[in-house]
Amino acid sequence: MTDTYAASYDTTEGRVFTVMGQDWDTITGNAAGETERIVVNMGPQHPSTHGVLRLILEIEGETVTEARCGIGYLHTGIEKNMEYRHWTQGVTFVTRMDYLSPFFNETAYCLGVEKLLGITDQIPERANVIRVMMMELNRVSSHLVALATGGMELGALTAMIFGFRERESVLDLFELVTGLRMNSAYIRPGGVAQDLPAGAEEKIRETIKALPRRFKDTADMLVGNSIWMGRTSGVGILDLAGCMALGATGPILRATGLPADLRKSDPYCGYENYEFDVITKDTSDAYGRFLIRLEEMEQSLNIVDQCLDRLAPGPVMVEDKKIAWPAQLSIGSDGQGNSLDHIRHIMGESMEALIHHFKLVTEGFNVPAGQAYVAVESPRGELGVHVVSDGGTRPYRVHYRDPSFTNLQATAAMCEGSQIADVIAAVASIDPVMGGVDR
Amino acid sequence: MGIEEKLPSGVLLTTVEGLAGYARKNSLWPATFGLACCAIEMMASGAGRYDLARFGMEVFRASPRQADLMIVAGRVSQKMAPIVRQIYDQMAAPKWVLAMGACSSSGGMFNNYAIIQGVDHIVPVDIYLPGCPPRPEMLIDALLKLHDQISETKLGTNRKRQLEDLENAALIATPTIDQVGLMR
Amino acid sequence: MNDDVVKAGLPLLQVTTVREGMFGASGSGDTSGFGGLVSVVPVPVASAQPFGNYFDEIYAELVAALPLFKSSAEKAFDKIVVAHDEMTIYVHPTELLAVARTLRDEPGLRFELCLGVSGVHYPNQTGAELHAVYHFRSITHNRRVRLEVVAADSHPHIPSIVSIYPTNDWHERETFDFFGIIFDGHPHLTRIQMPDDWQGHPQRKDYPLGGIPVEYKGATVPAPDERRSYN
Numbered sequence: 088m089t090d091t092y093a094a095s096y097d098t099t100e101g102r103v104f105t106v107m108g109q110d111w112d113t114i115t116g117n118a119a120g121e122t123e124r125i126v127v128n129m130g131p132q133h134p135s136t137h138g139v140l141r142l143i144l145e146i147e148g149e150t151v152t153e154a155r156c157g158i159g160y161l162h163t164g165i166e167k168n169m170e171y172r173h174w175t176q177g178v179t180f181v182t183r184m185d186y187l188s189p190f191f192n193e194t195a196y197c198l199g200v201e202k203l204l205g206i207t208d209q210i211p212e213r214a215n216v217i218r219v220m221m222m223e224l225n226r227v228s229s230h231l232v233a234l235a236t237g238g239m240e241l242g243a244l245t246a247m248i249f250g251f252r253e254r255e256s257v258l259d260l261f262e263l264v265t266g267l268r269m270n271s272a273y274i275r276p277g278g279v280a281q282d283l284p285a286g287a288e289e290k291i292r293e294t295i296k297a298l299p300r301r302f303k304d305t306a307d308m309l310v311g312n313s314i315w316m317g318r319t320s321g322v323g324i325l326d327l328a329g330c331m332a333l334g335a336t337g338p339i340l341r342a343t344g345l346p347a348d349l350r351k352s353d354p355y356c357g358y359e360n361y362e363f364d365v366i367t368k369d370t371s372d373a374y375g376r377f378l379i380r381l382e383e384m385e386q387s388l389n390i391v392d393q394c395l396d397r398l399a400p401g402p403v404m405v406e407d408k409k410i411a412w413p414a415q416l417s418i419g420s421d422g423q424g425n426s427l428d429h430i431r432h433i434m435g436e437s438m439e440a441l442i443h444h445f446k447l448v449t450e451g452f453n454v455p456a457g458q459a460y461v462a463v464e465s466p467r468g469e470l471g472v473h474v475v476s477d478g479g480t481r482p483y484r485v486h487y488r489d490p491s492f493t494n495l496q497a498t499a500a501m502c503e504g505s506q507i508a509d510v511i512a513a514v515a516s517i518d519p520v521m522g523g524v525d526r
Numbered sequence: 527m528g529i530e531e532k533l534p535s536g537v538l539l540t541t542v543e544g545l546a547g548y549a550r551k552n553s554l555w556p557a558t559f560g561l562a563c564c565a566i567e568m569m570a571s572g573a574g575r576y577d578l579a580r581f582g583m584e585v586f587r588a589s590p591r592q593a594d595l596m597i598v599a600g601r602v603s604q605k606m607a608p609i610v611r612q613i614y615d616q617m618a619a620p621k622w623v624l625a626m627g628a629c630s631s632s633g634g635m636f637n638n639y640a641i642i643q644g645v646d647h648i649v650p651v652d653i654y655l656p657g658c659p660p661r662p663e664m665l666i667d668a669l670l671k672l673h674d675q676i677s678e679t680k681l682g683t684n685r686k687r688q689l690e691d692l693e694n695a696a697l698i699a700t701p702t703i704d705q706v707g708l709m710r
Numbered sequence: 711m712n713d714d715v716v717k718a719g720l721p722l723l724q725v726t727t728v729r730e731g732m733f734g735a736s737g738s739g740d741t742s743g744f745g746g747l748v749s750v751v752p753v754p755v756a757s758a759q760p761f762g763n764y765f766d767e768i769y770a771e772l773v774a775a776l777p778l779f780k781s782s783a784e785k786a787f788d789k790i791v792v793a794h795d796e797m798t799i800y801v802h803p804t805e806l807l808a809v810a811r812t813l814r815d816e817p818g819l820r821f822e823l824c825l826g827v828s829g830v831h832y833p834n835q836t837g838a839e840l841h842a843v844y845h846f847r848s849i850t851h852n853r854r855v856r857l858e859v860v861a862a863d864s865h866p867h868i869p870s871i872v873s874i875y876p877t878n879d880w881h882e883r884e885t886f887d888f889f890g891i892i893f894d895g896h897p898h899l900t901r902i903q904m905p906d907d908w909q910g911h912p913q914r915k916d917y918p919l920g921g922i923p924v925e926y927k928g929a930t931v932p933a934p935d936e937r938r939s940y941n
Contacts, residue, residue, distance in 0.1 A: 132558070138565075160561075160609070163601055163641055164912065167919060168636060171919060202794050202795075232566065247573065251573030251574060268567070270563055331823065333877050460796060469847075475830055477729065478749065483727065484831075486828035488826045488828070488881075633922075640904075
């Protein structure tokens with residue numbers, strides 16, 4: 088083994104010199120004919136790399152000649168952990184992968200499980216409408232974080248304050264409906280965990296009426312702003328051929344002009360019943376992606392409006408009691424627990440309900456053997472789930488095709504040849520969420 | 527450390543302790559150490575509604591050398607662990623660590639090969655904040671408790687005595703596994 | 711496993727998995743007998759034509775473009791399974807590159823997007839333990855198809871399709887990291903999620919979950935893979 092602390096030694100990449108400081112003149116003499124390569128680590132702990140992403144940049148002056156991503160700093164082993172829990176418990180794990188769009192993770196997983204169960208057509212209409220509504224609200228909150236953190240990383244700190252302020256209104260809605268601001272295991276196989284509480288529809292309507300005016304604040308500040316355009320226009324270019332080769336989907340693909348949106352081409356959860364536009368731009372740069380995100384938020388609010396109009400009274404869980412999650416939660420005297428109505432029903436009225444509740448909570452339901460792949464259009468692109476079942480109560484294998492994982496591969500194509508500052512803008516426009524990348 | 531460590535115990539030292547505690551707690555600068563979902567809630571606490579700026583803490587220093595508090599927000603994976611330690615080592619004393627969320631306090635729901643079961647395996651933690659993720663109000667509550675802890679930290683010989691007292695209290699305290707029958 | 715199947719008088723069919731015991735962990739003192747339950751899950755049965763939907767068109771295009779598909783003696787694929795409105799083509803590893811190139815280039819197929827590799831480990835399928843599952847989407851024709859390639863534990867090599875679909879770069883690295891499938895021809899097949907010096911391939915079924923028992927007030931909860939639970 089070569090001594091890594093020797094003054095200099097040869098490698099396959101060239102001669103490597105080790106200097107400790109105050110001895111630079113020992114190597115400058117040897118540098119004749121050797122090109123200078125500086126490798127800079129924008130390490131996992133960095134305010135501008137959108138999470139624990141390690142960017143390894145080889146630079147020449149201010150120009151980046153090679154850019155590589157080091158990932159895995161948030162690898163949680165979620166996919167393996169799910170093999171030891173039953174199908175419904177998988178929702179709580181899956182929701183924490185891409186933590187800015189938890190409802191998309193949950194929906195994709197539940198659609199996969201329902202496909203294997205064969206109950207896709209039996210999901211009640213109301214459950215589907217609620218799923219679409221929560222997903223579109225989640226799209227709004229995710230794009231707000233993308234704009235906020237993107238702005239912060241490029242120095243527009245007010246964008247951060249605006250984005251998070253708007254996001255708080257959406258999180259209030261999540262809390263009202265699901266009980267949690269983030270990572271609520273709300274969408275379960277078979278439907279949705281609980282129905283909308285009283286007063287939720289009015290609150291949602293109020294919020295979506297108030298939001299577009301607030302979006303104007305951010306839009307007024309950044310759209311057409313010469314500094315913002317200078318930082319993002321013409322930066323991080325990835326044309327259509329590049330996107331296809333690198334498998335990039337989502338705003339990156341739509342910024343090239345191709346209207347690729349799974350909600351239109353491969354509708355799920357009743358998306359074919361809603362009217363909305365697919366936003367595209369044709370500049371293929373970071374500025375185009377930023378504009379797409381702004382306009383997609385408005386389209387999402389439009390869809391939520393249509394959802395509220397379509398809401399009709401009905402069940403929110405599939406009828407088959409052997410799959411439907413039974414518990415209705417409400418706050419008891421000790422601060423936790425099932426609703427008293429439900430307890431009275433299972434203890435006093437129906438033996439079958441008691442048995443179903445017991446079996447579902449302890450054992451879970453069996454999913455017939457087979458494999459399925461379901462994809463949804465998450466804020467970052469195509470979020471696909473490959474679910475494999477062996478007929479048991481636990482997933483045999485669940486693999487997520489996360490859009491950020493694939494989109495982040497495009498960093499090298501976007502950044503090589505540009506300045507270091509453009510790397511930040513390009514990564515911010517990809518909007519990777521490291522929880523999804525590393526799972 | 528400085529001259530305040532060498533003062534003899536007495537009225538002067540107690541006054542200096544009070545002033546130093548007051549000064550330290552009132553502008554505790556956190557280091558940017560957001561890892562996963564808890565980081566988003568931490569950013570939300572720094573934003574407009576749950577304002578951390580009222581405590582002097584909205585400036586999240588990117589450089590650990592300028593930071594006082596490392597809020598480990600999120601799950602720490604095996605690959606990230608040496609970096610957590612490196613950032614902690616790079617911080618200058620006095621420094622504090624707040625383990626935000628269930629994953630950094632104890633590994634959380636991820637009891638597996640990839641996640642460190644509690645960041646206290648790597649760095650000494652002053653405050654543990656459970657939650658998945660904890661609401662911004664919970665984070666502010668934890669920070670206020672930390673502020674209390676900081677303002678009561680003694681200096682010099684009093685500090686040595688305080689540390690001994692804490693150690694003795696911890697040695698005779700009932701371990702969690704023996705606290706049978708309590709839910710909380 | 712297979713011995714039990716033979717004893718039961720069933721033909722020695724290829725099995726996907728064998729689930730043993732109703733209660734996942736053993737040693738719990740259970741005397742009900744459910745711990746001895748053995749469920750054998752057979753591999754999916756090949757579907758016959760017509761497949762329905764657009765799958766017949768995909769099959770027809772592949773047959774027209776790849777001569778190997780036509781001759782029955784050297785078929786490029788083991789079987790085609792159509793289930794849950796999805797088509798899975800089990801391709802021989804040697805023909806993977808030709809099939810992938812055809813999927814991308816043929817105008818009637820035009821599967822522009824490869825959605826990555828997913829590895830699955832079936833320890834009970836002796837000789838075919840490691841499966842690599844590729845999903846493809848055609849934006850032009852709005853279709854999806856799945857390719858499944860099989861490799862044995864003793865020779866875990868599958869050709870890499872990075873030269874045809876560059877997007878598979880990180881996906882193949884991840885599948886190597888978690889399952890140990892070596893993709894021949896990949897420009898830089900190294901670990902991507904686990905630390906570079908990690909030993910073992912975590913998502914294989916013979917790799918333990920690695921959890922620790924959790925002590926709480928008055929009780930210890932064992933790690934998830936050691937708990938007594940339903941199978």
